[in-house]
Amino acid sequence: MFRTLTFPAMKPSKILFWLFFLSFFSSSLLFSQELLINHVNIITMENDKVLEDHSIYVKDGVIMEIAPEEEISVAGIRTLDGRGMYIFPGLAEFHAHIPLPEQFGPEFQEEVLWLYLANGVLRIRSMLGHESHLTLKARVESGEIKGPRMFISGPSLNGTSVSDPEAGRAMVRAQKAAGYDHLKLHPGLDTPKFLAIADEAKKIGIFYGGHVSMDVGLVTSLNKGYRSVEHIDGYLEAMITDKSKLDPTKSGPFNMLSVGEVDKNLLPGLIKMTLDNKAYVAPTMTLFERYFGYQPAYELRQQPEMFYLPGQLVTQWFNTKTQLESSGVLAEEKVKPYLDFRKALFLELHQAGVPMLMSSDSPQVFNVPGFSIHREIESMSNAGMSNYEILKTGSVNCAEYYEQGGEWGVLKPGAAAEFVLVQKNPLEDLTTLEKPQAIMIGGKFMQRDELQLQINLIRQKYIRQ
Structure with missing residues (x-):
């Protein structure tokens, strides 16, 4: 059985000792290139069934075999007993933002990667790049540092x-x-710039997407090859025929105060076009509920995950949201109709078959890397999406987005050995995702002991005096 250790508050010197010990122990025992886990329940994500009491054999970062225990015979490798545990392919955060090195140093970039791993996030799509991010990606892929793909x-x-x-x-x-x-x-x-970008991107073969510029509009964006619409952007504007109602000086962030002008009869046509x-759509539900929602900034500031970040960053978020609050734009009577509209729009798009990407936009105002994915999961569940479909948004759908379906995001022979x-x-029970007991990524197996110790170190670093 996997044994989960807990680490009480301790002096930094003791934490460093335990980190060294655990690193050595893990390197010699748990980071084997071959591993057989027996008596585990497997959610392959090829369907919504559970393979009960099965074994999974991995070698060099690849799944070699999944079968009942008696059908797998591999001698001389490390074997673990996963009795009573569940394995699934892990989560992807497909609207992440790796920090810039000048913000809080290169160390903060690596800390963010640990926050993802500790929350079972094994893949990220970083949506605002910098040359240092390419270096960071290469270091993860080479095994120099640990982090999500x-x-x-x-x-x-x-x-x-x-x-x-x-x-x-x-x-x-x-x-x-x-x-x-x-x-x-x-x-x-503007439209000429957008059309040039879209044409060149298609010529050289690179996906593109993001926000929808007002001059371009959702219809042109979709018809010219947008791969992903971030934040469900552009749909509200496309359902408002009187564009004078979209005055940014009056309509608020993301035109949220214009929701009463929407003609819902236009939605079926937009869905068909999508x-x-x-x-694909990256809904970032939790971003709007927290950044532009009516929950007070002072409450969000005190949530436990905020203590894994530099205090200066959390203060910046607090100041950003309180400025909106003081202007009156985030009053519940103004915001709630918009949030209800987004929830209904999300569900209608999903039920029509539009593929959704698990995305929370982190780190962003009160969305902490890794932790915010669990809040996004809760938001999708509250909107009416089933547990299986929620897991698909962070696995199967993300792999298919990059035309890599079957290579990762599922558990089957030949696929990447990436699982939680x-x-x-x-x-x-979706809340079980909040406490991964172990993860497998890049041929390395890490138990909760190591994951928890790493984020304990981060929290210790940013203790508020």
Whole structure:
């Protein structure tokens, strides 16, 4: 049986001793390139069934076999007993933001990676790139440092960074050549700039998506190849026929105060267009509930996960939200209709077959890396999505987004050995995802002891005096 240790508060010197000890122990025993886990319940994500009391054999980061225990015979390798535990492919955060090194130093970048791992997040799509992120990705892939597998978007393409259509084409080519996996579009692009970016991206073969610029609109964005619509952006605006109602000086953030002007009869056509163009949606439900919601900033500031971040960053978030609160724009009577609209829109898109990507936008105002994914899961559940479909948004859908379906995000022979062990069946209890008992990634097996110790070190570093 997997044994979970807890580490009480201790002096930094003792923490460092235990970290060294655990690192040595893990390197010699648990980080074996071959591992057989017996008597475990497996959620493959190929369907919504559970393979009860099975064994999973992994070698060199690949799943070699999944079968009842008596059907697997491998001599001379480390074997673990997972009796009563559940394995699933792990989660992906597909709207992440790796910090810039100048913000709080390169160390903070690596700490963020640990916060993801400790919460069972094994893949991220970072949506605002920097050259240091490419280096960080390479260091993870080489095994130099530990972290989730990464897809990196390039620096923002927006109305300011793109001076003209030809400059947009040049930026697309440069980002592809630099090794970025995706293009991130922000507001402010006019139609000629956008069309040039979209055309060049398709020519050289790189996915693109992001916010929907007002001048471009959702219809053009979808028809010209948007791979992902972030924040469900553009749908509200596309359902408002009188564009004068979208005055940013009056309509609030993301035009939330214009929700009463929406013509819902236009939604079926937008859904069909989304499906026809094979676009994905990254809803970031929790971002809007926390950043633009009516829960007070002073309450959010005191939540336990805030203590894993630099105090200066949390203060910045607090100041940002309190400014909106003081302006009156986040009053419950103004915000609730918009949040209800987003919840209903999310569910209608999902039920129509639009593929959703697990995404919380972290780190972002009161969304802490890793921890915020569990809040996103709760939000999707509250909106009416089933547990199995929620798990798909963070596994199968994300792999298929990059046309890598079957390579990861599922548990089957030949797929990447990336999975998380939890105590209960997440198809029945999503809260079990909040406490991974172990993870497997990059050929390395890490028990909760090590994950908890690493984030304890981070919390110790940022203790508020």
